[in-house]
Every structure is written in structure tokens, then in C-alpha cells.
Amino acid sequence: MSAPLADLVIAGARLHGHDGLVDVVVEGETIAAAGPRAGDGRVAVRRIEARGGLVTPSFVEPHTHPDKSFSRSRIGEVGFADDLMRRQVALKAGFTVADVEERATRFFTLAAAQGIGLLRAQVDIDSITRLVSFEGVMRARERCRDLLDVHVTAFPQEGLMKDAAALDLLRVALRDGADCVSGWPNNENSKEDELAHLDLVFELSQEFGVPIDANIDYFTDPTERMLEPMAERTLALGMGGRVSANHVGALETYADADAARVIAKVAEAGVSVTICPTNLSSGTRYRGVSRPHELRAAGVNVTAGTGNFHDNWESFGNLDPADLARLAYHALGLSHVEGVDLVWEMLTVNAARALGTAAGSVAAGQPADLVVFEAADRTTIVRGFGGARTTVKRGRVVAGRTASSWVADLPAASA
Ligand SMILES: O=c1cc[nH]c(=O)[nH]1
Incomplete structure (x- = not known):
């Protein structure tokens, strides 16, 4: 035989x-x-x-922006070095579907070569890029479908109340294959609008049956307060395990008692938190890394993501999970090699859980x-x-x- x-x-x-x-x-x-x-x-x-050599389940990358990746070299053309928001508008205005497809393909192939098997891709959808970035990323995802799995998140980068065109465009993207809905409520003009933005994100999630992958309380600013209402809505709708909050820098600045109350709600609701270690150094304002130890101690699923990459927001990165693990290690203030297991779990088991799957x-x-x-x-x-x-x-x-x-x-x- x-x-x-x-x-x-x-x-x-x-x-x-x-x-x-x-x-x-x-x-x-x-x-x-x-x-x-x-x-x-x-x-x-x-x-x-x-x-x-070590054989290990592939890595899961929970927070990226492939539509904007590899655009850093164009920033000289668009200027406004001191204003990230204005600069990104000028940058995005020049995007075409073919251009986004080419850069996102480079991004996905690099991710696969680094050992990432599943990745969440936030894609800007707004009155500037409209569905150009979305179409480019969807094409790149299709080209790279044998290399890695990509969950596309529809991201209203310029607001939902501030940018009246965004809601309808998000609906089109969610109808046409986006896997998650995102938001950035703090980027609105008033506290009422922030809450209205958050409510719309939950409504879209219910309407299309998709998870939420939103940027929440981004800056180290104690007045940024969207994490608690996010946890409350998650709990009320029984959406535990299907909601992720990215960045969450403001939590660092809350009074300890406030932070403890919010963290307890996040844990009860089953909201995952993704910190971005590069937030320690990039951007025009310190953005922090939240309170990962307190979140973990309360039972919150905490993971770490790359965030931006060679673009308006972040100059560096190589998509190597080993590098991200080391950045996370330092961001968490670890000092023993045992901490390597903790950060490795954040980039595999915990990241997979945040994306609604298992790391294997x-x-x-x-x-x-x-x-x-x-x-x-x-x-x-x-x-x-x-x-x-x-x-x-x-x-x-x-x-x-x-x-x-x-x-x-x-x-x-x-x-
Ligand atoms: O960190 C951020 C926040 C908003 N938009 C991005 O692309 N990155």
C-alpha cells in the first residue's frame, strides 16, 4: 500500500x-x-x-487603515503640516480606486508575508473619498483572498452629523460587502452630536447585522466620554462580543473612581478594547494607551493594533507582529520576559476574539x-x-x- x-x-x-x-x-x-x-x-x-523553528497560529491584526497606507510621501504635496484633519482631506481628495487598490494590495501582501492571517481594515467613507477608498480596498481584498482574510470596516472618518453625505454612503458600503460598521463620535461638534453619532452606529449595526469597530475617546482628554454610553448600548442590545473600542486614550485621564466605573461597565457589556502603542509618540497630541492593566484585570478583552501606517497620521510601521508585540510590551510597561506571552496573546487569541472568531x-x-x-x-x-x-x-x-x-x-x- x-x-x-x-x-x-x-x-x-x-x-x-x-x-x-x-x-x-x-x-x-x-x-x-x-x-x-x-x-x-x-x-x-x-x-x-x-x-x-516555532510553528504558531497566524496573527490577527485588529486595527488598520490600508486605504491610506503608503500615502505619507504625498504629504509634501498637500501641506498643512500642523493640522491632521485638514491635511487628510487634501490627501484623500487625490485618491482614485486604482491607486487605493495598488496601495492596499501592497499592504495586504506585506501583512501576509509577516504572518498575519486575519486583519480588520477600517476604510474611510465620507463626502471626500465617497466610495473610492472602499472600492479600492474591496478590489485589493479580492486579489489577496488566498493570502489572508480581511474584514472591511466602513468608517465615517469625517463624522456622521458633520458630514451629511456619510450615512447614505455607509449604507451602500454595508449593502455591498463591508463586514463591520465604525464610527468616531468624538469627532463631532457637540456632545449631543457625539451621542447621535454613536446611536447611528448602533442603528446601522442592527440594520445590517454587523459588528461595531469604532474609534472611541481617542485623545487624552477627560471630556471625551463615549466609552461609557457605548458600553451601555452594547449591554442594552445584548451585543457583547460584537463591539470593539479602538484607542480609548481618554480613559487614562479620568479620575480613578470614574475610570473604575466605566471599566466595570465595559467588562459587563463584553466590549473589546484595542490599544494602539504608536499613539504614544505620533500625531500632534499625545494620545495615550488607555488603561490596559485595569481593563484586563476587570476581564475586558484587550488587544493591540497597528493603526495608521505610512500616512497622514503615522510615519512608520512594518506590519511585523513581532514589532507590534514589542511596542505593546513597552506601552504596557512590562519588564519581564513572561510579559512576552501576554502581548503575544493580545495579538492572537484576544485579537481573534475581538473579531468574533477563535485564534486556533x-x-x-x-x-x-x-x-x-x-x-x-x-x-x-x-x-x-x-x-x-x-x-x-x-x-x-x-x-x-x-x-x-x-x-x-x-x-x-x-x-
Ligand atoms: O487614528 C486615526 C484616527 C482617525 N483616522 C485615522 O485614520 N486614524
Whole structure:
């Protein structure tokens, strides 16, 4: 009898927290077996020799803006260096569908090469870009559908009350395939309008049966107070697990008793919180990283996201989850290598939960959405020495990166 054929065998890999090496056998889109010598006697269409490298479920990126990515170099053309909001309007006015598609495709392919298997993409929808950014991102998502899964979030960047065209455009995007609805209530002109904006986001969520992925209490400004009403609405509508609040910097500035009350409501409601570690340094105002430890202690699902990338809002980034993990590690004020597990969970298990799914594990029956690193352990990877990596999506080897450095010959070591 001939040996059973596997689609992929990853041989000699290391699992986090386990001694010894395992083989991972993949059939179709699923892990058929994972264990010591599980690949013995299996003929495989494709074989990866892991040589002791870590194999891990792929990463989940909960907060990005691919429509604006790779546009930073144009900022010289649009000016207004001191006013992010005006500058972004000028920048977006020049976007075309083909241009957004090209930049978003670059963004998604980079994400896949870095080991991201699922990503949430906020896309501006407003009277400036109308549906141009949405169409460009939808095309890019389609082109990259074998590389990674993308949840598109319809984001009324310029407001819902301030920008009268946005509501109808959001409805079109949600009808035409957007997976989530977003909002940024604090970006309205009055407290009443902020609440009206928040209510519209919940109404759209109910109308289209989609989760909410909104930017909430963005600046470190104690008058930004939308997280509490968001939690109350989530609770009232029984939407726990389907609502995410991004940034939440203002919580840092609340009096401790106020913060404790709001955090308890967020936990009870089941709202996830995504912090953006780059908010510590970018933009024209300090934006903070919320209160991740208190949120976690109360039972809130806390994750971390990249946010902006080479655009009006943020100059840097490489979409490497190892880099984001290190930024999150420092943003959380951690100082022990055990903290690496905490941030790794934020970028896998917790981020997946925020997106309404499960992160998976390297075990029989689980989806074959994996990353194989050259390095053997999480700490080495977060230190930036992960080496080459290979991304497996739905059982297929779809992307990866090499990592090499070199030096000229050294003199011999002293005796
Ligand atoms: O951080 C932010 C806030 C609004 N819009 C963005 O693109 N990024």
C-alpha cells in the first residue's frame, strides 16, 4: 500500500510551551495531525523543514487603515503640516480606486508575508473619498483572498452629523460587502452630536447585522466620554462580543473612581478594547494607551493594533507582529520576559476574539493558518531575531520573508 498523501508536512517544528519537536501534517485546509514524528511515512505535496523553528497560529491584526497606507510621501504635496484633519482631506481628495487598490494590495501582501492571517481594515467613507477608498480596498481584498482574510470596516472618518453625505454612503458600503460598521463620535461638534453619532452606529449595526469597530475617546482628554454610553448600548442590545473600542486614550485621564466605573461597565457589556502603542509618540497630541492593566484585570478583552501606517497620521510601521508585540510590551510597561506571552496573546487569541472568531491552535482538526519561524521561541522573535518566516493560509504556503545579515571576515578569536 502506498503512503497516505498529505498536502503539506511541516517537519521538526517547535510548539510554544512544549519540549521536543513535532511534525504538523496538513490535509486540505485543516491540520490532520500534530505531534512527534506525525509526518513519518507521509508523502507530502509540499514539505517544510522547520529545523526546530516555532510553528504558531497566524496573527490577527485588529486595527488598520490600508486605504491610506503608503500615502505619507504625498504629504509634501498637500501641506498643512500642523493640522491632521485638514491635511487628510487634501490627501484623500487625490485618491482614485486604482491607486487605493495598488496601495492596499501592497499592504495586504506585506501583512501576509509577516504572518498575519486575519486583519480588520477600517476604510474611510465620507463626502471626500465617497466610495473610492472602499472600492479600492474591496478590489485589493479580492486579489489577496488566498493570502489572508480581511474584514472591511466602513468608517465615517469625517463624522456622521458633520458630514451629511456619510450615512447614505455607509449604507451602500454595508449593502455591498463591508463586514463591520465604525464610527468616531468624538469627532463631532457637540456632545449631543457625539451621542447621535454613536446611536447611528448602533442603528446601522442592527440594520445590517454587523459588528461595531469604532474609534472611541481617542485623545487624552477627560471630556471625551463615549466609552461609557457605548458600553451601555452594547449591554442594552445584548451585543457583547460584537463591539470593539479602538484607542480609548481618554480613559487614562479620568479620575480613578470614574475610570473604575466605566471599566466595570465595559467588562459587563463584553466590549473589546484595542490599544494602539504608536499613539504614544505620533500625531500632534499625545494620545495615550488607555488603561490596559485595569481593563484586563476587570476581564475586558484587550488587544493591540497597528493603526495608521505610512500616512497622514503615522510615519512608520512594518506590519511585523513581532514589532507590534514589542511596542505593546513597552506601552504596557512590562519588564519581564513572561510579559512576552501576554502581548503575544493580545495579538492572537484576544485579537481573534475581538473579531468574533477563535485564534486556533496547532492541533489536529484546527485550521491550517500558521506561521513557521526560523527562531525557536517567542522571546527571540519579539527581540527581532525571528529570522525567516513562512506563512501558511488554508493549508497552502502563500507568503514569507527571509532575514539575513552579513559581516566581512573577522580576525581569528584570540587564543
Ligand atoms: O487614528 C486615526 C484616527 C482617525 N483616522 C485615522 O485614520 N486614524
